[in-house]
Amino acid sequence: MTLEDDHTISLSKSDTGGHDAQQVTVLVADDDADFRETLCLWLANEDTYETNDVQNGERAIAQLDETVDILVLDRQMPKLSGPEVVERLDKTSFDGAVIVLSADTADSALDENDVTEYLTKPIGQALFLDTMRRSI
Template identity: 35%
Template sequence: MSEENPLVLVVEDERDLAELYTTWLAESYRVRTVNDGRAALDALEDEVRVVLLDRRMPDLSGDEVLDALRERGLDCRVAMVTAVEPDTGVLEMGFDDYLVKPVSREELTRTVSNLLVRDEYDEGVRRLFSLASKKALLESERNRKELEGSEKYQQLLDDIERLRDELDDKLARLSETDDLTRVYQDIARDDGEE
């Protein structure tokens, strides 16, 4: 495998699951696997492009690892891969995507691929993708009535709309690419498009 392939860090305390994710990803990426939060902090470096992060770990939670990663200013994309059902509290977290276990090989590999595509765009566009992912996540896991009554969810909708307005010209130019189409699905769904 070429040194040019992106490096993915898998942080998962269930060793069998960590090995499975590594096997699935190793065909296309360089993969480093750690089994606890402290080891994750030691393994984080500038070369890591994507982190797949479990939320519940015994020594240091995925939430704490995520906070430390963002405090260090590391420029990598993060997907939480966890059995923790999301609530509106996830809106304040600095992840780019969120997968609820169990995940399929296709879902995991598609997520890593999409995160790498997102990484090519500037911060504003990445932020919009992250917010759209959170919106889609909440809409798939929570009922509409609960969301409509949530101030945090309404703020999320306002933030998406504001960012869309700011990025309108840029998104129009980017929408001509196939890569954008792959990661733009959640945003398009918000407009009622399929």
């Protein structure tokens, strides 16, 4: 599988004496394969995440359902942009948190009123993971 392919990383570490921690499913939608991989690797070091990643907004909409807990979304993507994905969320069964990670600052097309968190790139690991923990 190449970095351009969509893929899933399932991790389940438990520090609870043999009990599995809560499974959190994250969908990362960004057209930058290296950035998607970085976010997935950061999540891999945490307790329990199942991480799916897609390279465009169209695939994000196709994968969003009630099993996804957090959508990490870029604004500038092919096929459907981040704001277009947000506009279509009500046509999916997704009911989780939306975290935007974008080089663009928030504006009237997509801002903190539309999503759970709006963060600008570049972003560090500590801020990203803290935001993820708050969004569960």
